[in-house]
Amino acid sequence: MTTITRYACGLDHRAxxxxxxxxxxxxxxxxLTSTVSKSEIASWVAKDPDKSAWFVAEDTAGKLLGFQWIGPSKMHGPDACDIATFVALGQTGLGTGSALFEKTKQAASGLAYRWINATIRADNAGGLAYYQSRGFETYTTQKDVPLSDGQIVDRISKRFELST
Known part of the structure; x- marks a missing residue:
């Protein structure tokens, strides 16, 4: 399967x-425990446009396979950005995340970040494996973090050093 990656645009928000x-x-x-709307996605994309980047991955027919975002890290200062990756159910392990990360890594360097922070639920084995396979290294674990729906999870933070 051919995967096309590109910057996200307004026409992508609904998908x-x-x-x-x-x-x-x-x-x-x-x-995230509550669903989101197209307008919420649009507001997230519009936030910090000079310090964030949003990429989508799609197949040759234009079907969205996944998306990835980086933006300023509130916890780690100006040298770090946070990352989030979302791949369509049933599409993991097919190279979508890898294709997205190549674009995202370049964008992070271009935005003058020195490292990327990924914080993943400890029960998300696929997410942990994905970031580990990209070269992220664990640096801390937060125990018993409450989600907005009251569920309690541990969260693992991983760090990817960008080459300077």
């Missing part, structure tokens, strides 16, 4: 919300 809502509704892999 991004639909993809993300399927992941949220399935549960267990994201800290």
């Amino acid at each position: 991004m919300a639909e993809l993300l809502n399927k992941i949220i509704n399935a549960g267990g892999t994201t800290a």
Whole structure:
């Protein structure tokens, strides 16, 4: 399967919300517990446009396979950005995340970040494996973090050093 990666645009917001809502509704892999709208995605994309980047991956027919985001890290200062990755259910392990990360890594360097922070639910084995396979290294674990729906999870933070 050929995967095309590119910057996300306004025409992608509805498909991004639909993809993300399927992941949220399935549960267990994201800290998000409430579904999101197209307008919420649009507001996230519009936030910090000079310090963030949003990429989508699609097949040759234009079907959204996944998306990835980086933006300023509130916890780690100006040298770090946070990352989030969402791949369509049933599409993991097919190279979508790898294709997205190549674009995201370049964008992070271009935005003058020195490292990328990924914080993943400890029960998200696929997410942990994905970031580990990209070269992220664990640097801390937060125990008993409450999600917005009251569920308690541990969260693992991983760090990817960008070459300077």
